[in-house]
Amino acid sequence: MPVTPCFDPTTGSSGGGPPAVSASLYNLTPEIIDLTDGSWTLEDPDSLVDTVSFAAGFNTVTWNALAVGSADYRWASGTVVRAPRWYKDLQINGNAITNGDYLIQMVRTELDATVNDFFQRIVCGTCLDPTSTDTTVIDGMYGTVSKNTGGNPIYGVVANNAVQSNGGATLVASNATIARGYTSMGTGMYINIDATDTATHTASRNGLNASGAAASTTVKLLVGVGTGGNTTTVAAGNQQRFKVSIVNLTTDSGA
């Protein structure tokens, strides 16, 4: 038999108390990622980043020359990735998040498609070892966007080294939600949106289960830039410009 509240325990009035309210989870303000704020470390195995700047919410990465294209500079191909990436510990209110925690990360990615210098990709999300060039060690799950110079932006998610995504001329951004934890890479889903904040595509991609990393391994935030094709080259001075924002949540796994 259900229990029916008959009085408000605080005021004593009849009919029970007010509905339970979650005090802090409505309309959370995302953190806009500023790669120049001093909190990020650049891992750039082949010294491809010349400069990075931040203005009006957008990061602009200026490249050194990449004379010979390779799948190694793609975030969605093969098991080696040597593309530049920025990283830092993922903390929530000063608490380091670990591989064993249950983490929900919302990533909004927006590419400035007018900066169209080469076949490019951006990733932003979580990983375990951003200093590695082995995708299975990096253990990443990301929101992503790619764009060829003659094509439309294509938004979606990258799980480890595989992408699922949808493109179109009207796309302006994508909201990806990554669920990872209990030592798994987890799963990423996305809703791509147009300029009217109307969904154009939804889809998801599963990651890998246990990577072998300990539950105590700290989770890192990673923002990566790179190329979109195996033979894509980059001229010195070419740029990528993008805005990414994140919200991170954990729950008490024992609750």
Place this chain on the structure above:
Amino acid sequence: MPAIHVDQSQITVSDVSIEDTDGSHIDTEAFIIPVVIPLSEMGTYLDPAFYDPDASASPTAADSRKIARAVLDALKKAAEE
């Protein structure tokens, strides 16, 4: 012939960058069709009497046709939606 199904509502069209069964990398825009093989049928599917990868005529034409038709019917329906 063991059962084979397709999860029709979960067919999507996406740009994929994936690894095929043989290890080759594929970058393409594609229909993604989830094929559903009941665990209870796995023994039959993996029995060499049903499928021998070293035998060019395996599986039989009838079994091959049933598997192919499941996928092709799903593709046809998805393409017409």
